[in-house]
Amino acid sequence: MLREGASAMSYIKKILEGATLLPFVKLPFAGRPPAPDDQVRLDLVEFGRMLHTQGFVAATDGNLSVRLDHDRVMVTPTAVSKGMMRPEDMVIVDMDGNRVSGCCSPTSEIAMHLTIYSMRPDVSAVVHAHPCTATAFASAGLALDQPLCSEVVVTLGEVPLAPYATTGTVELSDSLRPFIPEHNAILMANHGVVTYGHDLRKAYLRMEAVEHFAKIVLAARQLGCARSLDDDQLEKLFEARSRYAGNAH
Numbered sequence: 015m016l017r018e019g020a021s022a023m024s025y026i027k028k029i030l031e032g033a034t035l036l037p038f039v040k041l042p043f044a045g046r047p048p049a050p051d052d053q054v055r056l057d058l059v060e061f062g063r064m065l066h067t068q069g070f071v072a073a074t075d076g077n078l079s080v081r082l083d084h085d086r087v088m089v090t091p092t093a094v095s096k097g098m099m100r101p102e103d104m105v106i107v108d109m110d111g112n113r114v115s116g117c118c119s120p121t122s123e124i125a126m127h128l129t130i131y132s133m134r135p136d137v138s139a140v141v142h143a144h145p146c147t148a149t150a151f152a153s154a155g156l157a158l159d160q161p162l163c164s165e166v167v168v169t170l171g172e173v174p175l176a177p178y179a180t181t182g183t184v185e186l187s188d189s190l191r192p193f194i195p196e197h198n199a200i201l202m203a204n205h206g207v208v209t210y211g212h213d214l215r216k217a218y219l220r221m222e223a224v225e226h227f228a229k230i231v232l233a234a235r236q237l238g239c240a241r242s243l244d245d246d247q248l249e250k251l252f253e254a255r256s257r258y259a260g261n262a263h
């Protein structure tokens with residue numbers, strides 16, 4: 015007992031002296047000066063971890079990106095869990111998808127991200143994930159377009175369903191094109207969800223909102239009497255949305 019206590023004290027003393035553990039503690043960006051894009055790397059790690067924690071992705075599913083400037087996008091790497099990414103894993107590509115910097119390969123869905131950026135100058139971040147309930151709607155061929163919740167009408171609007179296309183192909187980007195200008199969240203048939211916004215936080219929150227709304231729609235339909243808001247109620251909400259749009263993105 016005495017020996018164990020003495021050993022523990024010795025171990026703690028070594029930690030406090032920094033002799034045992036500190037050499038193995040790896041700080042982000044250690045060994046080089048700060049760079050302008052460092053915060054974006056940290057944000058991608060953080061929101062990737064949130065996607066994973068929420069159960070919106072499994073294994074190496076999903077991808078996130080941020081537009082850095084007119085010519086460059088920082089994107090998550092392919093084949094890495096969104097819950098285990100490191101800042102240095104991020105890849106920078108040009109607007110044609112060519113890697114500009116980074117050791118990893120960019121996500122195979124990079125074309126989808128670049129299509130959204132090219133069509134929406136106001137968008138600076140894109141999030142793609144496979145949240146269970148919303149993806150179930152997408153796999154059942156059902157859009158989330160029934161006006162059931164006033165808050166969703168104001169903040170998210172209809173979430174359309176884009177036709178199925180093979181992942182990582184031009185056809186996938188083309189299937190989204192008709193919906194990108196007028197929507198900030200799209201269900202991808204038999205696949206998942208893509209959301210976007212003026213920053214990563216907004217794009218991520220829209221993903222949360224889509225999945226939350228999908229759960230509500232499912233529950234309301236299970237109850238057997240999902241009652242839509244009527245035209246008069248919707249008109250008042252559209253007015254509220256116009257005012258809201260003036261204060262938020």
Ligand SMILES: [Zn+2]
Nearest residue numbers: 076143205206
């Ligand atoms: Zn996907």
